[in-house]
Each structure stands twice: as C-alpha cells, then as structure tokens.
C-alpha cells in the first residue's frame with residue numbers, strides 16, 4: 001500500500017484526553033480513533049493488526065474442530081431472564097434499549113444464553129454432540145471505568161467460543177485442548193514468554209472449572225503471583241499468596257458452566273439409553289482488540305509502536321527519501337509486492353526526518369530506506385525496528401530474505 005493513499009495521519013502530540021500508553025501510541029500512529037470514552041474505531045492500520053490476530057486465533061480454533069458463526073448484537077430479554085442474568089444487579093455492564101413496540105432488548109455483552117438457546121433447535125440426541133462454535137463479535141459493555149484505552153472498551157472485539165458436550169469427561173478433554181490452543185495463540189502473537197495460565201485457587205491441575213490467561217503488563221488491573229515460571233502457571237491476586245506480585249492483563253478466559261445453564265435454558269439431549277440429559281457447557285473468550293492494546297503496551301518504546309512480525313500491519317516500511325531516488329524506490333516497491341511481501345511505501349512528498357519519525361511511530365518490523373546512497377551504491381539501508389540493527393543489502397538479497 002502507498003502511504004499517500006492512507007488517509008490516516010500521524011500526530012506528534014499525545015491526544016489531550018488519553019492517559020494510557022496504548023491509546024496514546026495507537027492514536028498518534030493512526031491505528032485507532034476515539035469516538036467517545038471507551039469507544040474506538042479501527043483505522044486501516046489498526047484493522048490490519050486486528051485481522052492478523054483474528055487469523056491466528058481462527059487457525060487455532062478451527063484446529064480444535066470449532067466452526068465459525070456470528071450471532072446478533074441485539075438480544076432477547078426473555079432468554080436472559082431464564083437464567084436470571086437480565087438483572088442489572090447480576091450483570092452490571094448491560095446496555096439496554098426499548099423497541100418502538102415498548103419491549104426491551106439488550107446489547108450483547110456476552111452470548112452464553114443466546115447460543116445455548118439457539119442450540120435447543122440443533123441438539124436433540126447424543127448423535128448431535130459434541131458441538132464447538134466460535135465467533136468474532138463486537139461486545140457492548142457499560143464499563144464503569146474506561147481509562148485504559150482499548151484494554152477496556154465499552155465496545156470491543158471478542159472471540160468467543162462455546163463447547164457443548166455430552167458429559168464432564170468429554171467437556172474436560174476439550175477444555176484441556178482449548179487451554180493449549182490459547183497458549184499457542186498468545187505465543188504466536190509474540191506474548192508467549194509473559195503470558196500465564198492462572199486460576200483463583202491454586203495450580204492449573206487442581207482447579208478445573210475456570211482459568212484466565214494473564215499477560216504481564218504494567219498497565220494491568222490484575223495482580224498475579226507466578227507459581228511455575230517454566231510451566232507458565234500463576235495464581236491471581238484475589239487471595240493472599242506467597243511470592244512477588246506482578247501486574248497483568250487478562251487476555252483470555254475459559255470457563256466451565258457444567259449443566260446448570262443448559263438446565264435453565266432447556267437444552268437437553270437423549271443419551272444412548274434414551275434418557276433426557278442436560279448438555280455440558282463451556283465458554284472460552286479472547287479479547288482481540290485488548291490484545292492489540294497489550295502489544296502496544298508491552299512492546300511500545302519512547303519512539304512509538306513495535307509490532308511482532310506475526311501481527312504487524314505490514315512486514316516492510318519502504319521509505320523514498322528524495323525526488324532523485326523515487327524511481328528506484330518505485331521499482332523496489334513493485335518487486336517486493338510481486339514477491340508477496342507486505343509493504344507500506346512512504347511515497348509522500350515529505351521531509352526525510354518526518355518519514356523516519358513516522359516509521360518509528362508506526363512500528364513496522366523492517367524499515368528499508370531508498371535515498372541518495374542507494375542511487376550511488378545500489379545498496380538499500382535495512383533497519384530492524386525492534387533491535388535498531390542496520391544493514392546494507394542489494395534489493396535482490398532483501399527480497400530473497402523476506403519472500
């Protein structure tokens with residue numbers, strides 16, 4: 001993509017109304033736009049990062065045998081009343097509205113009740129089970145505090161998966177596989193070293209009902225205590241624990257509901273012996289936009305964002321520095337693109353200093369400079385955003401390396 005076609009502009013100054021590092025950097029670099037407190041639009045660069053994260057998550061969920069679907073945002077009050085969760089006392093983040101007819105509707109903050117209800121028309125016998133489904137859905141939550149940028153949005157993108165199993169054994173087999181898949185996701189997006197499986201009451205193997213995935217991060221609202229550094233296991237700070245407290249952000253959550261919700265919602269199946277049996281439910285969330293915020297928090301430096309390769313909006317940021325070198329830069333752009341390398345080409349009529357500062361701010365892993373030096377020697381200056389290491393390479397070698 002040519003940067004001249006990107007309508008988004010970088011900003012030198014931090015937006016006056018933002019306090020969190022992720023919102024400041026992502027706004028300055030043109031990845032997000034604040035609409036109102038806790039509500040952000042994704043601009044082209046931000047959308048590309050979100051799409052990369054989604055792709056990694058999709059692959060892992062599909063490998064588990066889950067199929068993608070998409071539920072509605074407007075939700076039926078009666079369905080939530082069946083489990084008592086329509087109540088604002090029980091669920092303190094509801095956004096609700098009223099139809100012209102006078103009946104109330106809710107905005108989806110979660111989909112456990114609607115998906116369980118939906119399954120009553122698809123699951124009838126043991127032949128129909130197990131079922132695994134997931135979606136990428138914008139959740140709406142009336143969060144009290146919304147000062148953490150996209151770490152805590154009032155509208156945010158979540159991946160939610162649901163498992164419907166015949167019994168606890170079948171459920172736990174999937175739950176354990178899902179735990180591994182989640183760790184794969186966090187490793188693939190570049191957070192493997194600092195992400196822990198946590199539980200409230202102890203080690204992973206003693207508490208099988210619910211686990212969180214917590215990424216170490218100064219901006220985190222949670223406190224965890226690491227119990228096994230190699231096994232990436234920790235406990236969260238709800239109870240006094242031994243060891244050093246660490247700030248962390250919950251990037252994912254997996255939860256066993258057992259059969260209770262299905263009993264409340266009327267989701268039963270006929271087992272092999274013809275007995276009417278309630279379905280065993282599990283729920284598995286990952287905060288997709290929150291993950292983008294965590295990556296900005298964890299890797300961002302004093303110059304701007306620093307994206308891990310796997311989720312970077314582009315692999316290469318190509319900078320054309322002068323009018324004279326434009327032809328050579330155009331050629332490099334075309335050849336890189338033809339080789340399948342994702343390139344953002346700064347073809348703008350701007351000063352070199354501005355282009356360098358913008359490249360640092362946007363944080364694409366590899367910066368390639370085409371200027372007077374390249375004209376004279378045919379060598380391109382190639383710099384790593386993460387390490388700052390600079391090398392000189394002919395275009396052909398660069399393409400071989402990246403393609």
Ligand code: ATP
Nearest residue numbers: 143151152153156158250251252253285286287290
């Ligand atoms: P938290 O304790 O941070 O409020 P939660 O327990 O409410 O999270 P879940 O309902 O389990 O979260 O949602 C699944 C995932 O969605 C969370 O693990 C988190 O990554 C993400 N998430 C939850 N709330 C928000 C939010 N307001 N903004 C962005 N992401 C969120």
Ligand code: MG
Nearest residue numbers: 093141143152
């Ligand atoms: Mg919450």
